[in-house]
Amino acid sequence: MEALIAKFIEWIKESEHIVFFGGAGVSTESGIPDFRSKDGLYNQHDVQFDKYQPEYLLSHTCLMREPEVFFEFYRQKMDSRGFEPNVTHRVLAKLEEIGKLDAIVTQNIDGLHQLAGSKCVYEIHGTTHKNYCASCGERVGENYIFETTGIPRCPKCGGMIRPQVTLYEEGLPEDAVRGAVDAIRKADTLIVAGTSLNVYPAASYVYEFRGNHLIVLNKEPLHVQLNQEKDLFIEAAMGQVFVALEDALF
Incomplete structure (x- = not known):
C-alpha cells in the first residue's frame, strides 16, 4: 500500500492539469452515508418508506405523483447541512489553489x-443548496425546503418549490455536463474516487479521458480497464491517501 500511495504522490507532483471525478464515497468520511453500500441510504430500513423502491423516492415520478412522500423522504435523508468537509475535500481545494x-x-x-x-466544481447531479419554483422559476434560499413542512410553496406564485437536484428520470444539467466532459478531455491526470461508476450517463464521462494517468481510489475494484504501466488502483480509505498527499505537498 505504501508503494502505491508513493506512486500516487509522485504522479500528482508531476501533473499540471488534474481533474477529480468523485462520488458518494468522497463524503462518507464526513458522516454522509453513500447509497449502495451495506450501510448506505438504499439499505436503511424505515417503516415509513419500506414499501417504496429507494430509486422511486428520489424520482421525478414520485415528486409529481406523491410530492408529500417525496419531500418527507428528502427532508429526512438528504439534508447535508451541519456536515463539514473532510481531508479529501480540503486537499483538493489546496491543489486547485496552487494551480495543479x-x-x-x-x-x-x-x-x-x-x-x-x-x-x-461541476455538480452533474445538482445540489441540495439551491431550490426553485417549478412553475415560475423563482429562486428561494437553500434552507427553504428543509425549514417548511408538507409541499413547499413559492412565496411569489404558490407553485411547488423543488430542489435543484437531478432526480431519476431527469436529464443532467447541460452546462455542468459540458464543462465536466471538456475538463476531463483536457486533463493530464484523472482521479476517480469514491464511486462505483454504476450511475449512467455520469459514469461514461470517465471514458473521455485521454491523458497520462488514470488513478482509481475505491474500497472495491471497479470495472474500468487500467493500463498497468500508466494507471493506478488504490484500494484504501480515501482519507489515508489524501493525508499522505497533504503531508507530502503542503
Whole structure:
C-alpha cells in the first residue's frame, strides 16, 4: 500500500492539469452515508418508506405523483447541512489553489467541495443548496425546503418549490455536463474516487479521458480497464491517501 500511495504522490507532483471525478464515497468520511453500500441510504430500513423502491423516492415520478412522500423522504435523508468537509475535500481545494487541479466533477449534491474552498466544481447531479419554483422559476434560499413542512410553496406564485437536484428520470444539467466532459478531455491526470461508476450517463464521462494517468481510489475494484504501466488502483480509505498527499505537498 505504501508503494502505491508513493506512486500516487509522485504522479500528482508531476501533473499540471488534474481533474477529480468523485462520488458518494468522497463524503462518507464526513458522516454522509453513500447509497449502495451495506450501510448506505438504499439499505436503511424505515417503516415509513419500506414499501417504496429507494430509486422511486428520489424520482421525478414520485415528486409529481406523491410530492408529500417525496419531500418527507428528502427532508429526512438528504439534508447535508451541519456536515463539514473532510481531508479529501480540503486537499483538493489546496491543489486547485496552487494551480495543479483544474476541476472537480462530482456526483454528490452536498456542496462540501465548495465549503472546503474549491471554485471549479461541476455538480452533474445538482445540489441540495439551491431550490426553485417549478412553475415560475423563482429562486428561494437553500434552507427553504428543509425549514417548511408538507409541499413547499413559492412565496411569489404558490407553485411547488423543488430542489435543484437531478432526480431519476431527469436529464443532467447541460452546462455542468459540458464543462465536466471538456475538463476531463483536457486533463493530464484523472482521479476517480469514491464511486462505483454504476450511475449512467455520469459514469461514461470517465471514458473521455485521454491523458497520462488514470488513478482509481475505491474500497472495491471497479470495472474500468487500467493500463498497468500508466494507471493506478488504490484500494484504501480515501482519507489515508489524501493525508499522505497533504503531508507530502503542503
